Amino acid sequence: MSESLLKVEGLCAGYGRVPVIRDVSLSVAAGEVVTLIGANGAGKSTLLKAISGLIKPTAGTVIFDGLDVTGTPPERLVRQGLALVPEGRMLFGPMSVHENLLLGGHTQTPEGVRGALERVHTLFPVLAERSSQAAATLSGGEQQMLAVGRALMSSPRLLLLDEPSLGLAPKVIADIFAVLDGLRAEGLAILLVEQDARLALRHSDRGLVMRAGHVALEGTASELISNDDIRLIYLGAWHGEE
């Protein structure tokens, strides 16, 4: 495998004094799609927040593109090419689709914004159609597309994506994953958190299973899909039986 774009080692983080993730290590190579799976509360979203600088890790290191970026504020990481699509999308509801996208390009030069906007409109034509509409009036699927589009506006090399399928119809989820496949083909690296593990693994190169704040298992996507233990781990957690 080529040199990793993102390398996380021994990362610990949490909220206040409550530790949520413990000693997490993982890596994402350039152009690779890695999925984090695990039950609610396993620490997946916290891990994404700690990597993207939204919360400060208490221990461990985050290396992005060869630089130690542990605890770096998100605005610097966005500039360096790491973008997060947060859980719950966090769109700017009263602002137009266009303005939401422009905000995604906040760290870009005007030419950069123009280029990125064209790319996002090609990926999600519906965002071009609804350009002047308030983000809050979009359907759930369109909002998710806007959230992804907004993150792409910073022209990232690594996209952290938290629960893109949340609350969406199967057809819409398929549309979004089709776009993710396209981005993957273009060489964008993606670290994905997803409840629907089977679906996510089918679109990934590798997967990590998180349980109780640490990585319980990892492997290639096909290994994980065919592994009976995996089903037990996440199905077990789903139904509250170990």
Next chain:
Amino acid sequence: MGTVAPRIRFVLFAAASVVIASVPFLTDDRYLLKILTFVGLNAIVVAGLALLLGFAGQISMGHAAFFGLGAYTSAYLTTAHEVPWLLAVAAGTLLAATGGLLLALPSLRLKGHYLAMATLGFNEIMSVLFVEMRGITGGNDGLSGIPFPSIGSFVIDSPAAIYILVWAVAALAFVGAANLVRTRPGRAMRALHGSELGALASGVNTVGLKVQVFAVSAALAGLAGALYAHSVGFISPSQFSLEFSILLVAMVVVGGTGSLTGPFIAAVALTLLQYVHALIPGLSKDAAALIQDWEVDISGLIMILTVIFVPGGLAAFLKRRRSGAGEEGEIA
């Protein structure tokens, strides 16, 4: 994007400018001009506070103190040290901006009620300083004999000229604020208000942005305060009390978040309310006294009614009236 709304906005702006500019030609009533000058001064402060509260979503209960800081600085420099007016006003504006910066750095890490309390505390501290720093402020007696605005040998000393000066600054403040809101930093401010986490994830330095907006907002308050000092010639601590801060917040709340037009209209209305007794010719003495006694309560009541019945303020009301043009969508 919506081409209708900006055109309406431009027509409104042009119409308001013509009306405001024609006032000195229609009347030479010194008292009326003075009242309308106060309206312009409050409008300058409100332009800044609307940016801070209405767009960036950060409250300040201390803008009267920044107003006072600008007023005392400029007044002191011109009276005690004969500093040229323009320089003194610039110093007052700059000091208010610095004060805003220093207050914002620690307190903008606070949110909501805590930020309100911190800025409220700042206003109280400044009120005490305005009284206690007698050497500079003249204590409770205040500072008098503050010279009229002047540039070189050109003195702006007639009520009409001062009126024009203040409203020219107010127009600049609103044009500047309107431009700021529509460009990159303004967009980031509105984003911050919408979803701080979303703004962070988009690469907006939220703390830095809040501090900058706070400083700009404090600077406008300081500028208005300095102009005030030179238009009235006398200042004392009671003019920069918490009560004035609350009135300013009321103007922005009643005017509506995410708008400049709404707060402007509210600033005009709520300032005029203070002088209703003088503005309505046939008003009996008793009625005038009654209104004067209850003026603060009326402002408060208007604010409460706004928050309960029209949470989006005048701005939401205006938007609803011209629905179809609503390129900014609903207040979510």
